[in-house]
Amino acid sequence: MQKMLLSEKATSNSSHGQDSSYFLGWQEYEKNPYHDVHNPTGIIQMGLAENQLSFDIIESWIATNVDSTDFHKNGKSMFRELALFQDYHGLPAFKNVLAEFMAEIRGNKLRFEANKIVLTAGSTSANETLMFCLAEPGQAFLVPTPYYPGFDRDLKWRTGVEIVPIHCSSSDGFRLTESALEESYQQAQELKLRVKGVLITNPSNPLGTTMTKKELNYLINFSIAKRIHIVSDEIFSGTVFDSPQYTSIAELVVERKLNQMTDIWNRIHIVYSLSKDLGLPGFRVGLIYSNNEKLLSAATKMSSFGLVSSQTQFFLSKILADKKFTRNYIRTNKKRIRERKEMLVCGLLNVGIKCLDSNAGLFCWADMRHLLGENSFEGEMALWKKIVYEVGLNISPGSSCHCVEPGWFRICFANVSKEALSVSMNRIKAFVEPMGRVANGLSQGEVVCKYWRMRSLSKWVSQLSFSDREADR
Numbered sequence: 046m047q048k049m050l051l052s053e054k055a056t057s058n059s060s061h062g063q064d065s066s067y068f069l070g071w072q073e074y075e076k077n078p079y080h081d082v083h084n085p086t087g088i089i090q091m092g093l094a095e096n097q098l099s100f101d102i103i104e105s106w107i108a109t110n111v112d113s114t115d116f117h118k119n120g121k122s123m124f125r126e127l128a129l130f131q132d133y134h135g136l137p138a139f140k141n142v143l144a145e146f147m148a149e150i151r152g153n154k155l156r157f158e159a160n161k162i163v164l165t166a167g168s169t170s171a172n173e174t175l176m177f178c179l180a181e182p183g184q185a186f187l188v189p190t191p192y193y194p195g196f197d198r199d200l201k202w203r204t205g206v207e208i209v210p211i212h213c214s215s216s217d218g219f220r221l222t223e224s225a226l227e228e229s230y231q232q233a234q235e236l237k238l239r240v241k242g243v244l245i246t247n248p249s250n251p252l253g254t255t256m257t258k259k260e261l262n263y264l265i266n267f268s269i270a271k272r273i274h275i276v277s278d279e280i281f282s283g284t285v286f287d288s289p290q291y292t293s294i295a296e297l298v299v300e301r302k303l304n305q306m307t308d309i310w311n312r313i314h315i316v317y318s319l320s321k322d323l324g325l326p327g328f329r330v331g332l333i334y335s336n337n338e339k340l341l342s343a344a345t346k347m348s349s350f351g352l353v354s355s356q357t358q359f360f361l362s363k364i365l366a367d368k369k370f371t372r373n374y375i376r377t378n379k380k381r382i383r384e385r386k387e388m389l390v391c392g393l394l395n396v397g398i399k400c401l402d403s404n405a406g407l408f409c410w411a412d413m414r415h416l417l418g419e420n421s422f423e424g425e426m427a428l429w430k431k432i433v434y435e436v437g438l439n440i441s442p443g444s445s446c447h448c449v450e451p452g453w454f455r456i457c458f459a460n461v462s463k464e465a466l467s468v469s470m471n472r473i474k475a476f477v478e479p480m481g482r483v484a485n486g487l488s489q490g491e492v493v494c495k496y497w498r499m500r501s502l503s504k505w506v507s508q509l510s511f512s513d514r515e516a517d518r
Contacts, residue, residue: 066429067092067194067445069095074439082466089469092439093251094407095460096284096324099382102374103323105264106364116359123359133349135428139358142365143332147317150283151369154487155296155374156309161334163344164358166351168280168318168331169199172244174347175314176204176331178340181273185238186276187229189221191453193250193448200244209233209240212449215412216488218401219252221245221260242274244269247294248281251446251455252410253386253403261297265309276310280331283322283375286383287404303335311337319361321407323374327355335509382407384458384464389458392470396477407459412442414452414454416480436476438469 053280063311070092079087108112137159144157165171180186182205188196189211200206211229213219226243233240243264261401268275277294300461304310315334322328330353333344365371389409390400401410417424422444429442432454443453458466 062157063192063198065197065445067441070429070433070439073433077435079465079468081468085468086437088433088437088439089461089472090439091457091461091466091469092273092441092455093460094321094457095326096378096382097409098319098385098459098462099374099378100480102370102377106367106370110363112363116356125425131352131355133164133345133352135162135353136355136358136362138366139362140164142362146365146371147334149368150322150375150390151296152288152295155293155299157334161336161341163333163335163341163348165333165344165348166329166336166353167320167326168316169195169279170348170351171318171333172196172199172276172278172329173204174344174351175276175316175340176200176206177347178343179276179314180204180206180241181186183207183238185233187211187226187240187243189213189219189225189234189243189245189249191219191251191443191455193246194431194441194445194447196244206241207236207238209236209238210245210447212379213291213490215401215450221256221263223263223267226263230267230271240271240273242276242307243337244276245276245294245511246278246281248279248285248291248405250281250406251408252380253307253402253406253408255289255291255405256403257289257299258293260291261292261294262301265294265297265301265303268312269303269307269309272312274314276316277312278323280316280318281406282317283371283378284382284407285350285405286379286386289404291405311335318507322378324378325361328361330357330361380512385458386462388463388466389433389470391458393456393473395470396474398473398477406458408455411454411456412452413454414450416477417452420451424449429454436472438472465475479488 062208062461074088074090074092076086078084079089089429112118120429139160140159144159144161144162149159165174173431176186185207186200187209190213196208200208209229209232212220213221213225230240244345245264249253249256264275275294279293282291282293290495295315298304298310314337316331319328320329320330336342339504386403386409393400393409395412397415400414401412402410414420416428418427425442425444429440432438441455443451443455461469
C-alpha cells in the first residue's frame with residue numbers, strides 16, 4: 046500500500062547502478078574502514094578517485110589569505126552580499142578566473158570565454174544536464190569502454206537516455222578505433238536507438254591515459270559524418286604528469302579550423318570540475334563549456350536545481366585569481382601524482398602484477414588476468430571478493446566499468462597515505478605469493494621499477510625545465 050503512494054522512479058531499483066560492485070565495495074569499506082591505530086586490519090579504500098596529495102598547498106594559501114576565508118574584500122565584510130539571493134548565472138569574477146584556470150591547465154593553448162560557462166554542482170550534475178539537453182528518453186549516447194561506473198547513474202537514471210558501449214580492447218591499449226565506433230553505431234541502429242552523441246573521458250577514467258590526436262580526429266570525423274554531438278569529460282585534465290602532453294578536443298577543432306568551417310563547434314561540449322585537479326569534491330564545483338547558445342540557455346535554467354553556493358564561488362575566485370599559487374599548485378600536484386603512481390606501479394610489479402602504461406589520473410588499470418581461477422567474469426568477481434574480504438582492499442573490478450575482458454581492476458592511489466599504500470602492497474604480496482603466480486619474479490620487478498624511475502625522472506626534469514622557460518617568457 047505504501048508503495049502505491051510513491052512514484053515509479055522512487056520505488057524502482059533499476060538503472061541507478063547502486064547494485065554495481067563499484068558501489069558495493071564502498072559499502073563494505075564503510076562497514077570496516079582501515080585505520081592505522083584503531084582498525085589496522087580494516088579495509089583500505091582504493092576505489093575512490095580522490096586527490097588528497099596537495100591539501101597542504103591550499104591550506105598554506107588559506108593561512109596567509111585570511112580575508113578570503115572570512116568573507117572580506119578590501120577590509121569590508123562581504124557576508125550580507127554573499128548571504129542574499131544570487132541568480133543562477135554565477136558570480137562573474139569566479140567564472141572569469143575559472144576560464145583562465147582551464148586555459149592554464151591546458152598549457153594556455155586555448156582561450157575559454159566566461160560567458161560560455163554554465164556552473165553546476167559538480168561534474169555529475171553537468172553530465173546529467175547535458176543528457177537532458179541533448180537527448181530524449183530512449184535515445185542513445187555511445188561511450189568507450191571501460192568507462193566510469195557512475196555513468197550508468199549519471200547519464201541514464203533520471204534522463205532515460207541509453208548508453209551503447211564502444212568496446213575497446215587491451216590488444217591495442219584500449220584505444221578508440223574507427224571500427225569500434227562504427228560497430229557501436231551499428232549496434233545502436235539494430236536496437237532501434239537514435240544516436241545523439243559520443244561521450245568520452247579525456248584523460249580516461251579508469252585507464253589513466255590521454256587520448257591521442259589520432260583518436261580525437263577519428264571522433265571528430267565520425268561526429269561530422271553522423272551529425273551527432275561530442276561530450277568531452279575533462280575533469281582529470283590537470284593530472285597529466287607524463288608525456289604525451291594533453292590535447293583537449295577543443296584544441297584540435299581550432300587547430301583544424303573546423304570552428305570556422307562547420308557547425309561541429311556547436312556540437313562539442315566540455316565538462317570540467319575542481320574535484321580532481323584541485324582536490325575539492327566536497328565543494329561541488331562543476332561546469333559545462335559550450336559554443337551552442339541554445340544549449341547554454343537551457344543548461345543555465347536547469348542549473349537552478351543544483352547551484353554552486355555564492356560563498357564557495359567567492360572563496361575559490363580568490364584562490365584561482367592568484368596566478369603564482371595556481372602555477373605552483375599545478376606543477377607540484379602533478380609531481381606528487383607521478384611519484385605516488387610510481388609507488389603503486391612498482392609495488393604491484395614486484396609481485397608480478399602489471400599496469401597499463403598511463404600518464405594521467407589518480408588510479409592505475411591493473412592486469413590481474415593471471416590471478417583468475419577461471420577466465421570469466423565469474424572468475425573476476427570471485428577474485429574481487431577475495432581482495433575485498435580477505436586481503437582487505439576495496440578496488441574496482443573491470444566488469445563494473447563494462448570492460449569486455451575479465452581480470453582488469455582499477456586501483457586508486459591518491460586518496461590514501463604513503464603508509465596505507467605500503468600496507469596495501471604488503472597485503473597484496475602476502476595474497477599473491479602463496480598462489481605461485483608471480484609472473485615476473487621479485488628481482489625482475491625491482492629492475493624494471495628502477496628503470497621506470499630513471500625514465501620518469503628524466504622526463505620530469507625535461508618537462509620542468511620547459512615549464513620554467515615558458516614561465517620566464
